[in-house]
Amino acid sequence: MFGLVLLIGIPLLFVTGALSYAAYNPGLGVLNDQTPDKGVLGFYLFDWPTHPYWLYRLTQGVHVTLGVVLVPVVLAKLWSVIPKLFEWPPARSAAHALERLSLLALVGGVVFEFVTGILNIQLYYVFPGSFYTLHFYGAWVFIAAFVVHVSLKLGRMIRALRSRGLAAELRTDLAHTRPEPPDPDGLVPTAPAPPTMTRRGAVGMVGAGSLLLLVVTAGQSIGGRLRGTALLAPHNREPGSGPNGFQINKTAASVGVNPAHVGPDWRLEVHGPGPTLFFTREQLLAMPQQAAALPIACVEGWSTPDQYWSGLRLADLAALAGLPAAASVLVESVQPPGPYSSVVLRGNQIHDPRSLLALHVNGVDLSLDHGYPARIIVPANPGVNNTKWVHRLTFRT
Numbered sequence: 001m002f003g004l005v006l007l008i009g010i011p012l013l014f015v016t017g018a019l020s021y022a023a024y025n026p027g028l029g030v031l032n033d034q035t036p037d038k039g040v041l042g043f044y045l046f047d048w049p050t051h052p053y054w055l056y057r058l059t060q061g062v063h064v065t066l067g068v069v070l071v072p073v074v075l076a077k078l079w080s081v082i083p084k085l086f087e088w089p090p091a092r093s094a095a096h097a098l099e100r101l102s103l104l105a106l107v108g109g110v111v112f113e114f115v116t117g118i119l120n121i122q123l124y125y126v127f128p129g130s131f132y133t134l135h136f137y138g139a140w141v142f143i144a145a146f147v148v149h150v151s152l153k154l155g156r157m158i159r160a161l162r163s164r165g166l167a168a169e170l171r172t173d174l175a176h177t178r179p180e181p182p183d184p185d186g187l188v189p190t191a192p193a194p195p196t197m198t199r200r201g202a203v204g205m206v207g208a209g210s211l212l213l214l215v216v217t218a219g220q221s222i223g224g225r226l227r228g229t230a231l232l233a234p235h236n237r238e239p240g241s242g243p244n245g246f247q248i249n250k251t252a253a254s255v256g257v258n259p260a261h262v263g264p265d266w267r268l269e270v271h272g273p274g275p276t277l278f279f280t281r282e283q284l285l286a287m288p289q290q291a292a293a294l295p296i297a298c299v300e301g302w303s304t305p306d307q308y309w310s311g312l313r314l315a316d317l318a319a320l321a322g323l324p325a326a327a328s329v330l331v332e333s334v335q336p337p338g339p340y341s342s343v344v345l346r347g348n349q350i351h352d353p354r355s356l357l358a359l360h361v362n363g364v365d366l367s368l369d370h371g372y373p374a375r376i377i378v379p380a381n382p383g384v385n386n387t388k389w390v391h392r393l394t395f396r397t
Helices: 002-023 055-069 071-080 094-121 131-162 166-171 199-215 224-229 281-286 314-320 347-351
Strands: 268-271 277-279 290-294 307-313 328-333 342-346 356-361 375-377 390-396
Touching: 002 055, 002 071, 002 131, 055 071, 055 094, 055 199, 071 094, 071 199, 094 131, 166 199, 277 281, 281 356, 307 314, 314 347, 314 356, 314 390, 328 347, 342 347
Parallel strands: 268 390
Antiparallel strands: 268 277, 290 307, 307 356, 328 342, 328 390, 356 375
């Protein structure tokens, strides 16, 4: 039963994780690509769309929430095969050696991926390198071992599920619970102790653990009333009041941005094929303003409800720069150089009418922590790529 749950859940985790990687548009260059040596592992990449606008919120929310919910199932599955992990001799034949190697990659991979993923959700970065790089390559190693393992064990799992009725098994009480018969793989002890829990109890305990984790996690992605129960969410469930009272990833102070960087001397630079254009914030506010209702969704799985942004369309700024059909734009922040202080956006992101250089949110000025004096907001874009404290836009063909 645990294997069946993981047979469905693990591929869904892998697909949503691969989509998350594609959402960063790594094909645009090193600013967006945390794994420049990926080679053939990037065979599936495509231009990340802006429709529907909640796409990244959905895929990443599913990825993170499902990953957390599956933790009890993974632990129960590992517990159920502990004898297999320590059998001796470690290899009895070439085929057995291959299976053992795949098992090593499978168990090591699942532990590595779940541990690094959970640490990332909690913003606890103790990795010997970039989380994105480690998690990306780890996922490919794990899924390769998973495919090998499934190909070896799928028939056995199907036969086991067909050997008895699930409903009858779950109705069996402790007094009538019997151990499995000995098997050639040695998963069943030769002289098992009397049972202390029914199979119904084991499945129920794991299911209850997963349900509890769903309740204390899902709200950071789903929102609504469940946001109040998201006790494991890495950001405040009630981040504050007022128009700027919604979640943020990093504060201005945490990345070295202070009011002096965005004071009266701040200017927006717009680069294109012609002369560089410079705008004060007052000049930007004097131009025709556009609005869009968009959430912010981040790789850690949290997202905000739709916020009401207003500012200048990126397409209009591209036209001012002399490139109305711009294929990309380099967005640079005033924050000191570091990860995601700059990003490149694709042409489809520039030309979506909801893609803005936002100056206001929910009818008021952006707060400093939300990117004052100007920030990027693009539909379906990972939150970290919605650059804050923007000071330079370079449109390219």
